[in-house]
Amino acid sequence: MPDYTSFFLNSSSGVVPLECVEISHPDFTEPFRFVKNDTEGVTVKHEATGPDVPYEYQPMSIQRSTVTNDLDQKLSLTIADVDDELIKSVVSARLGTNWKVRPSVKWRLYRDDDLTAPMVSLQTLEVATLSKDNSGNCTFDARAPELNSVKTGEIYSLERFPLLRGMI
Template identity: 60%
Template sequence: MSNYTSFFLNAKGGLINLECIEISHSSFAEPFRYVRNDTSGITVRHEDGLDYVYDYQLLEIQRSNVTNDIDQAMNITFADMDDTFTKALQSITTTERPTFKYRSYRDDDLTEPMVIIQTLEITSMSKDASGYITFEAKAPELNSVKTGDTYTLDRFPLLRGTL
């Protein structure tokens, strides 16, 4: 039984699902790593076997789809009080989009994530007057290889019967 299933079906009442986000780009000195629901920050082990520190950040994560859907989309809102994240995003000069990874851990086992969503790209970002940043992270376009073929009745006369 997976950690995820075990957490929701067999966990004691006091366990917490720790939600972690990681935002990276080739122009960032280091990725931004935030945990939503542990005020002291945490050190977790990623799937590569290395330990990483996540700083606490008050943020809201809204997931658009179910966890196992390959067409993921998430909206994240948080307060960037010192503008560190905003300045990093504004310093991007390439067309490469920042990548977004989501991991979920049990608070009693930080050695293995229960859920990993790591194929998302940040597609839009806005900041309001009060300092709150909202950005959308989506899966890259799934059908990015297009043939460019136009199906016309001249080229494919048998299509006439299907119209």
């Protein structure tokens, strides 16, 4: 795995960081894989021993949360989805069998001289909001799944728990 620190401290100035985004859902026919900084697309490995995975170029804007070492990750993406492929796939997934499952987003950062493993990768995020404007841009926010919240899912009513009447 290439070292993130050595990329900024020891690499030559000609080495370019490549931001790759993978958007997947069980109802998609195949994941959408986009690269931001290479107009010819790239073929990378997600792991050193894994298969080659192609990413196609797509104009996009990526804004990450400033803190990368906590569990509350966030990513804001604006993708030029002129052909409406992505938004149509999301709409059909919402109407499919796995409609409760949100699309997942994986972000990886590679260096263009070593595509065998990512320098940095975020945990798997899920799409929280998604919108499409009239200029062909698809904008969405991806966040860490909310796994630990204070809600228990239990509804405490007087019918189910009559002893609660003394607490009121």
